[in-house]
Amino acid sequence: MWRLEPDQLINYTGVVMLHTFCIYPLTAFLYLTRFPEVEWKAAVHIAKWVLIYIGVEWVGYRLGYITYSHGWNCWWSLFFDVHMFLMLHHTKPVWSIPMTILSIFFYLILFGYL
Template sequence: MLYEFFSHEKFYVWRLEPDQLIHYTGVVMLDTFCIYPLTAFLYLTRFPEVEWKAAVHIAKWVLIYIGVEWVGYRLGYITYSRGWNCWWSLFLMYTCF
């Protein structure tokens, strides 16, 4: 949500694109208030306590998010600008964990 607040229309590096059914604000709200909280809930409720299992769990979810982003990009639901691409998203996800 903070990314949308600070980068909306002016400084964005990636943008969720609307389609015929949902306009831009609806897409952002669906993503922010439904998709992210639900996947965060699934991620956290299944987080293992054993360190090596936690590393596998993190890697699995990073790959899931990157896969969804790549499919969204290929289908035209995500656009990049200012040199951003899926590799930068992967790098950012791994450094944040």
């Protein structure tokens, strides 16, 4: 649905590995370790991280480091980021795991991969 584009410093495999093994795990760690207990503060925390993710993606898209396909765009990324950060902090895996699996199928079907 989207692709990270290489540049002169790092090839495609390097870009994907950097995001997969460094950027995403580190941001998830920061997000979860600082997650507040108070409900309104949690909402602000989620909104902050959604804005960070969508902001970085928008800049990457504008600079040509991200390309979209199959109808995906920045609005879908915003929807996905909200969904992802809501599910990431969920404390009941009995509910969050099946919901995540259903979400995966939702995106795969909607964007023509299944």
